[in-house]
Amino acid sequence: MEKEEIYERLNKVFRDIFDDESIVVKPETTSSDIEDWDSLEHINLVVAVEQEFGMKFNMNEVTTMKNVGEMVDIIMSRI
Amino acid sequence: MKELEYPFNVEWLIKNKKKVKKQLLLKENFIEKNIAILGGSTTSEIKNMLEIFLLNYGIKPNFYESEYNKFYEDAMFGNEELDEFHPDIIYIHTTNRNIIEYPTMYNDEKTINDMLENEYKKFENIWTKLFEKFNCTIIQNNFEYPYYRLLGNKDAVDIHGKTNFITRLNQKFYDYANKTKNFFINDINYISSCYGLDKWANQFYWHMYKYAMEVPAIPYLSFNIANIIKSIYGKNKKALVLDLDNTLWGGIVGDDGVENLAIGPEVPSGQVYSEFQNYLKEHKSLGIILNINSKNEYENAIAGLNHPAGTLKPDDFIIIKANWNPKNLNIKDIAEELNLGADSFVFVDDNPAERQIVQDYVEGIATPEIDVPENYIKIIDRNGYFEVTNFSNEDLKKNDLYKDNAKRSQMMSTFENYEDYLLSLKMKAEITSFKPIYLERISQLSNKSNQFNLTTKRYSLADIEEVNNDENYIKLYGKLEDIFGDNGVITVVIGNIKNKDELHIDLWIMSCRVLKRNMEFAMMDMLVKKAQEKGIKTIYGYYYPTAKNKMVNNFYDLQGFEEVSCDEQGNKVYKLDISNGYKIKNNVIEVTE
Numbered sequence: 001m002e003k004e005e006i007y008e009r010l011n012k013v014f015r016d017i018f019d020d021e022s023i024v025v026k027p028e029t030t031s032s033d034i035e036d037w038d039s040l041e042h043i044n045l046v047v048a049v050e051q052e053f054g055m056k057f058n059m060n061e062v063t064t065m066k067n068v069g070e071m072v073d074i075i076m077s078r079i
Numbered sequence: 080m081k082e083l084e085y086p087f088n089v090e091w092l093i094k095n096k097k098k099v100k101k102q103l104l105l106k107e108n109f110i111e112k113n114i115a116i117l118g119g120s121t122t123s124e125i126k127n128m129l130e131i132f133l134l135n136y137g138i139k140p141n142f143y144e145s146e147y148n149k150f151y152e153d154a155m156f157g158n159e160e161l162d163e164f165h166p167d168i169i170y171i172h173t174t175n176r177n178i179i180e181y182p183t184m185y186n187d188e189k190t191i192n193d194m195l196e197n198e199y200k201k202f203e204n205i206w207t208k209l210f211e212k213f214n215c216t217i218i219q220n221n222f223e224y225p226y227y228r229l230l231g232n233k234d235a236v237d238i239h240g241k242t243n244f245i246t247r248l249n250q251k252f253y254d255y256a257n258k259t260k261n262f263f264i265n266d267i268n269y270i271s272s273c274y275g276l277d278k279w280a281n282q283f284y285w286h287m288y289k290y291a292m293e294v295p296a297i298p299y300l301s302f303n304i305a306n307i308i309k310s311i312y313g314k315n316k317k318a319l320v321l322d323l324d325n326t327l328w329g330g331i332v333g334d335d336g337v338e339n340l341a342i343g344p345e346v347p348s349g350q351v352y353s354e355f356q357n358y359l360k361e362h363k364s365l366g367i368i369l370n371i372n373s374k375n376e377y378e379n380a381i382a383g384l385n386h387p388a389g390t391l392k393p394d395d396f397i398i399i400k401a402n403w404n405p406k407n408l409n410i411k412d413i414a415e416e417l418n419l420g421a422d423s424f425v426f427v428d429d430n431p432a433e434r435q436i437v438q439d440y441v442e443g444i445a446t447p448e449i450d451v452p453e454n455y456i457k458i459i460d461r462n463g464y465f466e467v468t469n470f471s472n473e474d475l476k477k478n479d480l481y482k483d484n485a486k487r488s489q490m491m492s493t494f495e496n497y498e499d500y501l502l503s504l505k506m507k508a509e510i511t512s513f514k515p516i517y518l519e520r521i522s523q524l525s526n527k528s529n530q531f532n533l534t535t536k537r538y539s540l541a542d543i544e545e546v547n548n549d550e551n552y553i554k555l556y557g558k559l560e561d562i563f564g565d566n567g568v569i570t571v572v573i574g575n576i577k578n579k580d581e582l583h584i585d586l587w588i589m590s591c592r593v594l595k596r597n598m599e600f601a602m603m604d605m606l607v608k609k610a611q612e613k614g615i616k617t618i619y620g621y622y623y624p625t626a627k628n629k630m631v632n633n634f635y636d637l638q639g640f641e642e643v644s645c646d647e648q649g650n651k652v653y654k655l656d657i658s659n660g661y662k663i664k665n666n667v668i669e670v671t672e
Contacts, residue, residue: 019097040123051090
């Protein structure tokens with residue numbers, strides 16, 4: 001799968017989870033860029049991303065992931 | 080909303096819960112309830128999911144959520160926020176993660192028994208404290224099985240095993256629940272088994288976020304809690320409306336002939352339908368009314384139901400519609416004949432097209448996607464339509480009551496004068512102040528009655544107990560029996576005494592199965608008598624319109640009240656001056672106190 005397609009699908013997940021059609025995720029996007037992205041929503045986001053791409057993050061990845069770019073790199077390496 | 084019925088698309092739910100919530104909030108006529116969640120682990124998503132399931136049931140929750148793992152502190156030592164919250168329901172979300180001390184192989188039997196007692200007492204103290212303080216309803220999780228078994232299979236058997244310890248602890252919870260009103264167990268032991276314990280106990284979610292189950296399992300948990308709550312507030316379904324061909328038996332009776340239907344022990348497909356018929360028949364003992372809605376010639380339908388291997392017989396059904404009318408129209412007729420709202424029906428049909436048309440045209444009806452015959456039972460069962468919280472003996476007799484009503488309407492057609500008919504029923508009523516044995520039924524009635532209900536005020540059992548103990552209320556129930564049978568407690572009036580000589584009627588409800596029997600006039604007579612004894616001069620009545628209570632729109636006019644005001648929404652206030660006497664209205668029912 002191309003990186004572009006991953007961003008496209010990821011963007012849709014973000015928009016659904018935060019119920020905000022104006023979101024455009026970029027590699028450098030972090031939780032401070034999206035208002036509702038707190039630790040509790042983060043869990044739902046991770047679950048939704050896992051389900052979207054049919055993969056699982058491990059504990060270490062979830063705790064060290066710094067931005068959307070790193071999330072995409074992990075997704076790329078799994079599918 | 081279809082997406083909020085079992086089986087769930089969890090992926091879709093997690094992503095769309097915010098949109099779903101917005102959409103559900105567009106509906107009207109919610110009942111509002113304060114729900115406190117006291118958690119022993121993270122509860123955020125449990126709350127979010129619970130909210131949308133409750134909204135879907137017409138219940139709008141306000142939430143209090145304890146700080147992480149502060150269920151014990153909140154319950155035992157209280158806090159201001161919780162005190163001011165006045166919860167209607169407290170949900171205690173604890174799991175086996177909250178068991179402080181488990182037995183080890185070094186412990187002797189006495190130590191383990193003490194351990195068990197300590198663990199149990201901790202919870203009993205919480206419940207006692209919360210009941211004392213809030214007098215509300217408590218929903219408590221039992222414990223799920225541990226995710227590993229140190230002793231292997233012996234873990235279940237030996238007192239040193241965690242599995243054994245949890246089983247014993249659960250049993251103590253059930254003993255408490257069986258002797259305590261307003262206390263309900265949320266059976267996560269069963270829910271986690273259905274979901275699959277390995278997945279449920281996915282340790283990733285505990286170590287990452289302190290969730291005691293994996294996040295995708297949460298909709299199942301929250302749905303289970305929502306079902307208990309909606310049942311407490313009288314929002315259970317009341318009747319099954321069943322298709323015949325390929326629903327109650329395999330094959331089409333009109334084409335294949337009775338002798339070729341799949342039902343009975345001989346072949347696997349016949350066994351499946353037999354078990355399904357047994358499952359449906361069991362619902363009669365819960366007071367669920369069974370009806371038929373089938374596209375068939377009537378004679379063929381009856382012939383199919385008389386199949387020697389079938390357990391459901393024509394006599395098990397209250398109404399049988401077997402004709403070629405659209406099924407949604409048949410359902411409207413059934414609702415009218417039973418005097419029940421069609422939104423209290425569960426329509427079971429193997430044909431998706433029939434389910435669709437019924438879903439589209441009958442608001443609020445459930446049309447479970449029953450899938451293949453071997454899944455029929457599971458899908459109906461998991462939906463929790465008939466969740467039992469307050470079971471009363473009335474429920475056992477309900478099918479007979481509806482049968483009696485059918486006989487009454489037959490008899491009615493032989494009389495020309497309606498009053499002669501009423502007199503021929505030889506009705507006897509008991510109308511008097513609340514008695515402890517009926518409080519449960521009274522609460523149930525206040526939550527179930529929608530049509531003959533002037534104010535649609537709902538009373539939990541705790542609320543009714545409060546009214547019963549308060550001298551400032553006149554509270555009457557009425558029982559009615561006639562030559563065909565005893566209807567039990569079917570009407571309730573609660574009046575609040577204010578300013579010494581005013582009585583304000585907070586609640587006036589009656590079960591629709593005794594409509595047009597003049598019972599409301601007998602109640603009025605008794606209410607006035609009781610009011611006069613208390614020195615009341617004026618009685619105030621209130622009518623608040625809802626989507627369902629149009630039938631009592633002019634109730635107080637009929638009772639001789641004078642309209643005082645009516646606002647834009649149609650909320651009406653009435654009064655009746657009884658200081659200069661009152662003329663008895665009922666002359667067909669013999670009343671005792």
